[in-house]
Amino acid sequence: MNEADAILAWLDGRRDFALAVVTKTWSSAPRPAGAMMAVAADGQVIGSLSGGCVESAVHELALEVLSTGRAASAHYGTSDAEAFAVGLACGGQIDVLVTPVLEPAAVSRLRIYLEAVSGSRAAALALELPGATEEDGAELDGPSRLLALDAEGRAHGDFAHERLTEHISTDARGMIADGATGILEYDETGRRLGSGTRVFVATSTPPPRLLIFGAIDYAAALAELGRFLGYRVTVCDARQVFTTAERFPAAHEVVVSWPHRYFAAEAAAGRIDASTVVAVLTHDLKFDVPVLLEVVRSAAGYVGALGSRRTHTQRTEALLESGASEEEIARIHGPIGLDLGARSPEATALSILAEVLAEKSQGTGASLSATTGAIHR
Template sequence: MLDLAGELRGWIEEGREFAVATVVAVGGSAPRGPGAALAVDSAGTVIGSVSGGCVEGAVYDLCLEALRTGQSVRERFGYSDEDAFAVGLTCGGTIDLLITPVTGQTRTVLASALSAAAGHEPAALALVARGPAELLGRVLLVRPDGTCEGGLGGHPDLDRVAAAEARALLEAGRTGTVDLSASAARGEPRRTESGGGAHCPGGLTLLVESNVPPPRMIVFGAVDFAVALARAGKFLGYHVTVCDARPVFATHDRFPEADEVVVDWPDRYLRRTGTDARTVLCVLTHDAKFDVPLLTAALRMPAAYIGAMGSRRTHEDRARRLRSEGVSERELARLRSPIGLDLGARTPEETALSIAAEIVAVRRGGTGAPLTGSNTPIHRDAAVPGRPAAA
């Protein structure tokens, strides 16, 4: 539910009564993953989505019922073969939802979690997604330093174990489920991160939502294509930086949607700012004196994606120069060049779309091929060690 932080934080500050339906498990092809949420206030105002529209009406009614009863409930929705118009997921998957009225201690803890999420402060929110009825919907907020707020309502050792598991997911930047066995209160948990919410009889299943700062997209080269790409990067949720050594081109007026515009030599800035496993690097400078030292550094740093603009001839020349600088074949294999997917793009906006599409495909493990006639799963994540899953 942290993806609704801005709106829900406002609801709490206004004193609204509301209930939240959170996706706690998915099966098969489902449009939203664990953590997606829909909220309804006592006046019937609704925000968010849990299914892209398939079951929203039924979930809306469940939220109003939770507000009336004050009780948390878990419901499953799936595809109905007998009646295609019945409430269900026509995509063929299943989703498990936890519907929780936000009251009492839950409201206080959620207010802190939403404030952290809205301020891009790292924190993990652990929610009891399966277990005894009296514990459903209990929440525990865990911060990177190990401090906690709230509790799961069981033995103090249960909170300690749950906090340790939530902190581990936070450090990895992951959102997923954790199973705590009946012996968790004695400090002996059994843990899974399947995202499917498998139940451990006699224990608890927690949904842990990790809030981490947005991943970075660094665009090198203050060209027209970069203007469009910065816009696309913001749309995808990246913190966008544009870097160019030429102050006349690298201006905030030209890149109003970028979070940062840096005037510096690209390779020097890259070494100075650093990267991580979620960082996306897009090299649009198209000039060997910038490209080669920049890519020599980039290909030896952690990054989720490294792409460089240029024709196939430019790429071959660039690769030759990089090899002469000592870049290995393994390092060179990380480079996406020419950058982007083959969409027949010509304009800056179309080119930005092709680059953004390739970034999504790499991030999610997609092929870039048309779904028509394909037998591959529509919804899946790339299994890349060390790369956080999307929240």
């Protein structure tokens, strides 16, 4: 059971608890803004905010919040004296909001957001922050106000002023579209250029897609690792005998179709974007060339093709003859993956997704011990 489902189970059981949410991070904080942890009155815990660095301190604060009924904020960072006490030994810093979840309205709004997270649907959760600044230990007079946007973009809940509620809802919709999470600031009547009223917005967005063309053993390994990393995985091949759900249990969907036809239909339907990863594993020109022509002219963020250097040279020549430009061909990572010395399907899958992650984060792919500067970009 994942974190969202576990907290939903507490909501279903009408269990009172405090919700702790990371609202801001600096440096090497191990979990991002929006990470959640729930603490019940008996001390039971769901989730993690820092991988173990500050959980004890947040646990103590959560129990205090449950007893007072007032939301509170806290800042956790590292210093030489406290790095292994209350702080982040990794060198990062985080701000945390802790609010009691006791009232039916709060339960309902939190449920809307968590059900969207559990179902990989778009949604947002806005939480009122105490204090007009980044003040450690600030409190509200009661629980944090909550506003949820469901998968259809409808707002559930309200803040103290109608314009404030309207502006939070509008801005949160934009943050869903951008896949953003962060703090918004208004004045007490909701004016965006004002200050004094701070709201944290966490968003849930659909997972990125991994489209694998070629129903081979490498595809099964790539599908499994891709799903583990949070991708929605599709395996597609025109050969029905090989393209079965039994052969690819980790895939969310297995499609029997000519790859170029399937991809063109997905692109036309608006289901291909910059987060889409495409791996062409057939290394057969009659499959590779038509689908690669479609992919390199699409919005897909990453495209790679399996095969030897000789195979890729032949593929490049065929693409040029079919009308692809040099710039379009340059988008293809071929041979696919990082140089990890991979031979097995599993190791090859790792090399492919390592390259995808490096591209996405603009990482070098070099050993961290041989680099300098920030680890997290």
